[in-house]
Amino acid sequence: MRALITGGAGFIGSHLAEELLRRGHWVTVIDDLSTGSVENIKHLKQDAHFHYVIDSIFNSSVLAELVDSAETVFHLAAAVGVKLIVECPIRTIETNVKGTELVLEMAAKKKRPVLIASTSEVYGKSSKERFCESDDLVLGPTSKSRWSYAASKALDEFLALAYWHEKNLPVIITRLFNTVGPRQTGRYGMVVPRFIQQALQNQPMTVYGSGEQTRSFTWVGDVVEALIALMETSHAVGEIFNVGHRETTTILDLAKLTKRLTQSDSPIQLVPYEEAYGAGFEDMLHRVPDITKIEKLIGYKPSKTLSEMLERIIADQRIRIESGWSC
Numbered sequence: 001m002r003a004l005i006t007g008g009a010g011f012i013g014s015h016l017a018e019e020l021l022r023r024g025h026w027v028t029v030i031d032d033l034s035t036g037s038v039e040n041i042k043h044l045k046q047d048a049h050f051h052y053v054i055d056s057i058f059n060s061s062v063l064a065e066l067v068d069s070a071e072t073v074f075h076l077a078a079a080v081g082v083k084l085i086v087e088c089p090i091r092t093i094e095t096n097v098k099g100t101e102l103v104l105e106m107a108a109k110k111k112r113p114v115l116i117a118s119t120s121e122v123y124g125k126s127s128k129e130r131f132c133e134s135d136d137l138v139l140g141p142t143s144k145s146r147w148s149y150a151a152s153k154a155l156d157e158f159l160a161l162a163y164w165h166e167k168n169l170p171v172i173i174t175r176l177f178n179t180v181g182p183r184q185t186g187r188y189g190m191v192v193p194r195f196i197q198q199a200l201q202n203q204p205m206t207v208y209g210s211g212e213q214t215r216s217f218t219w220v221g222d223v224v225e226a227l228i229a230l231m232e233t234s235h236a237v238g239e240i241f242n243v244g245h246r247e248t249t250t251i252l253d254l255a256k257l258t259k260r261l262t263q264s265d266s267p268i269q270l271v272p273y274e275e276a277y278g279a280g281f282e283d284m285l286h287r288v289p290d291i292t293k294i295e296k297l298i299g300y301k302p303s304k305t306l307s308e309m310l311e312r313i314i315a316d317q318r319i320r321i322e323s324g325w326s327c
């Protein structure tokens with residue numbers, strides 16, 4: 001396939017590009033480097049099947065040309081990371097809403113299938129033990145900017161499904177649950193790279209709130225394999241899929257496990273949410289996916305335990321720290 005990846009210099013996008021190239025596909029990446037980095041794709045530049053364009057998806061003439069020469073579009077360009085979202089809500093809303101609108105509009109003109117990377121964040125404050133694709137979304141008030149991310153992504157989903165129903169544009173929606181792996185940066189708040197970096201540098205490990213909140217972490221390699229498999233089956237069109245892991249951990253236990261695996265002397269420090277994200281911040285207490293739907297369709301199966309994922313990322317971060325690369 002000839003794939004266009006928006007946000008392809010980001011953490012997940014660069015892994016997707018790598019995997020598609022490994023399978024012999026052609027890949028073009030467009031990225032404005034707002035949160036992505038050329039570092040993430042520099043090892044791909046030698047591949048004759050790889051092209052990249054440093055530009056914004058808001059540059060509609062460039063986007064139109066790239067969509068035209070692609071056969072499929074993986075739309076991953078988005079505002080990412082709770083820290084960024086809380087600090088820059090206008091950018092979050094505009095990037096997510098206008099960006100997706102443009103991608104869908106261009107793809108519809110050329111009838112190019114589009115896979116949209118949405119997020120588990122759309123489930124919001126739901127107290128369900130496991131989130132299922134057909135569940136209600138339970139968002140907090142608009143006065144709390146965190147929820148603008150979920151609302152903007154939910155709008156992306158509505159829009160994508162509307163393009164499918166009204167214009168027959170093949171779309172696939174994936175809700176990603178806390179993806180982790182090498183090259184993820186802790187700069188925008190993501191907990192795993194932050195804890196590993198703190199532990200490796202013997203700095204305090206900052207557990208926000210009580211640390212009793214839970215998350216399920218998914219290996220980036222599993223995520224990109226799932227995205228490709230979904231794009232390759234016509235049965236995924238017009239559907240929403242959770243992409244995640246059943247194993248769940250509290251954030252406090254994650255800190256303890258990271259500390260043990262890195263053999264770090266770092267103290268574990270509880271930091272109130274208002275200190276981390278400002279007054280009135282609301283966290284999601286639990287977030288675990290029901291992955292039955294994607295399992296049934298493509299035989300998706302998470303390949304690694306949390307410890308295995310952490311060990312791989314720790315090894316990668318040790319190399320990066322030694323080579324002076326900032327995480």
Ligand code: UDP
Pocket residue numbers: 081082121178189190191192194195206207208209213215251283284
């Ligand atoms: N978190 C933490 N310490 C950090 C960064 C994050 O305790 O340095 C917590 C955060 O409050 C949340 C969880 O870890 O409960 C996962 O945070 P992340 O930003 O990685 O993803 P989220 O699931 O919130 O989108």
